[in-house]
Amino acid sequence: MVRVAIDIGHGSNTWENGGGKGVVRNGIVYEEHDFNSLVAQELDRLLNYNGISTLLYQQPFSPEVGLTQRTNYYNSQNVDLVWSIHANASSSTSAEGRCAFYWYTSSAARRLAELYVEEVTNAGYNTHGTGLHASQPNSWTNLHICRETNMTAVLTENGFMTNNADFERIFGSNQAVYVANIARAHAKAICRFFNINFNDDGGGGTGQKYIEILADSLWTYNTADWNDRAVIVNRGEVFTVIRDRFYVDGGYMYQIKSGLYITANPTYVRAYTR
Numbered sequence: 001m002v003r004v005a006i007d008i009g010h011g012s013n014t015w016e017n018g019g020g021k022g023v024v025r026n027g028i029v030y031e032e033h034d035f036n037s038l039v040a041q042e043l044d045r046l047l048n049y050n051g052i053s054t055l056l057y058q059q060p061f062s063p064e065v066g067l068t069q070r071t072n073y074y075n076s077q078n079v080d081l082v083w084s085i086h087a088n089a090s091s092s093t094s095a096e097g098r099c100a101f102y103w104y105t106s107s108a109a110r111r112l113a114e115l116y117v118e119e120v121t122n123a124g125y126n127t128h129g130t131g132l133h134a135s136q137p138n139s140w141t142n143l144h145i146c147r148e149t150n151m152t153a154v155l156t157e158n159g160f161m162t163n164n165a166d167f168e169r170i171f172g173s174n175q176a177v178y179v180a181n182i183a184r185a186h187a188k189a190i191c192r193f194f195n196i197n198f199n200d201d202g203g204g205g206t207g208q209k210y211i212e213i214l215a216d217s218l219w220t221y222n223t224a225d226w227n228d229r230a231v232i233v234n235r236g237e238v239f240t241v242i243r244d245r246f247y248v249d250g251g252y253m254y255q256i257k258s259g260l261y262i263t264a265n266p267t268y269v270r271a272y273t274r
């Protein structure tokens with residue numbers, strides 16, 4: 001069985017520890033790792049549905065595992081592929097699009113990167129330049145994940161957090177559909193690389209996310225502020241998510257269709273996609 005390591009870029013504490021990897025808008029921090037985690041979870045589901053075994057060493061929404069620790073582990077596990085998920089940033093707000101990095105001497109990694117570019121293009125999204133970047137020594141492309149892995153490895157940058165249109169896809173009102181579409185593009189590229197017929201009947205649907213209230217009663221919030229209480233909702237109520245899980249002062253929230261915010265703690269709410 002094919003075995004793929006899904007490498008989730010950064011960690012839940014990367015921003016707090018001064019590592020950047022996110023953007024601030026209207027005083028709210030949007031962390032790259034949160035988006036990477038959402039894509040990884042959906043990719044994990046799709047690959048498993050298509051008979052591909054997966055490994056997630058960096059857990060979603062969890063503290064960061066160091067790069068050397070990651071690649072040492074992947075190499076020890078002899079996985080067939082390392083697929084790293086990221087979002088990009090730039091000092092220029094006009095920079096946009098998606099791209100993939102591969103080690104410059106690996107024809108297999110280049111082929112997989114090409115398949116990624118084809119699939120995101122087929123999904124209707126543009127690329128950053130050609131979408132292909134050879135990772136090589138003594139340049140800004142000298143990426144650890146591409147360089148230190150013993151197997152085929154590709155690192156994807158799935159849009160620019162600093163671009164208005166891409167921001168809406170990565171963190172904003174279009175996030176649920178974008179996460180589903182990007183994860184599907186990843187899965188299709190990987191299946192094509194391993195000559196596996198991709199089956200899209202795994203429940204992907206429209207990619208719309210919903211939450212069901214599990215607690216007897218639960219506060220909602222007017223803004224992304226735990227102190228700004230709005231109204232109470234009750235067990236069994238279901239709400240449409242318009243902004244997926246994001247970090248707020250020690251916890252995580254969703255934004256729902258009414259515009260209100262609610263905890264993302266799985267003890268109190270159940271999230272599902274259809």
